[in-house]
Amino acid sequence: MRATRLFILGALADGGPMHGHKIRAAAKLDRADVWADVKPGSLYGALGRMAAEGVVEVVRTEQEGGMPARTVYGITAKGRDELAAIIRAALADTKLTPDPMQLVLLHRSVIDDDELRTAVRARRASYAEQLEFWTNLRVDAEPHLVGLEPVAFDQTLIRLRAELEWHDQLLTAIGAD
Incomplete structure (x- = not known):
């Protein structure tokens, strides 16, 4: 687009x-x-x-x-x-954009579990920060939103929550420590 x-x-x-x-x-x-x-x-x-x-x-x-x-x-x-x-x-356009993380996990043997866990935690922390940013932005923007703008904001929030959930699932699968 x-x-x-x-x-x-x-x-x-x-x-x-x-x-x-x-x-x-x-x-x-x-x-x-x-x-x-x-x-x-x-x-x-x-x-x-x-x-x-x-x-x-x-x-x-x-x-x-x-x-x-x-x-x-x-x-x-x-x-x-x-x-x-x-x-x-x-x-x-409903094409789901490929996430390189799928290839990373396919070839994860190149790095050890500790490095993988550290990287996944860092990614999760980044998504958590983004969620906090967007949540605060949504609250600040609320009085000015019209029409379908609130729903557009919510899509971003839902996507970020899904990323957090997936990263939690990944951390469980590779073992927390």
């Missing part, structure tokens, strides 16, 4: 014409880099490429005071079609 394109086209479809700085600010405010792998710094380049492709268009240029001029972009009909296609493709 092309997350950056989806973010930009969605922002323009939902919010109307806006300049790149506003789209970037929305990505930073929404923490899109954390949950959608949308890098705010990549948005300007993507807007330029998307304008060249005709999925967004320059609506006008604005300049306030001594600030640099800002180009305001809008979504085109072609862009709306692409947005719908990206959404449909994302909804249809």
Whole structure:
């Protein structure tokens, strides 16, 4: 899936014409880099490429005071079609991404049990930290969440809890000590 394109086209479809700085600010405010792998710094380049492709268009240029001029972009009909296609493709994509841990466990004889246990504990601790981060973020965001956003947050929480459960199962299987 092309997350950056989806973010930009969605922002323009939902919010109307806006300049790149506003789209970037929305990505930073929404923490899109954390949950959608949308890098705010990549948005300007993507807007330029998307304008060249005709999925967004320059609506006008604005300049306030001594600030640099800002180009305001809008979504085109072609862009709306692409947005719908990206959404449909994302909804249809149920492929489970392979986890390299499966190969690691297949070839675990290369490292001893103590090293494996230490690494698995470290991975588990990392997932526990991520769960705490996302749980706190969910609490902080709660007053601002609308529509299906709470359910989107919950998917991340459920996935992290599943990782913790699997790591606990793995630690039991290799022996706690």
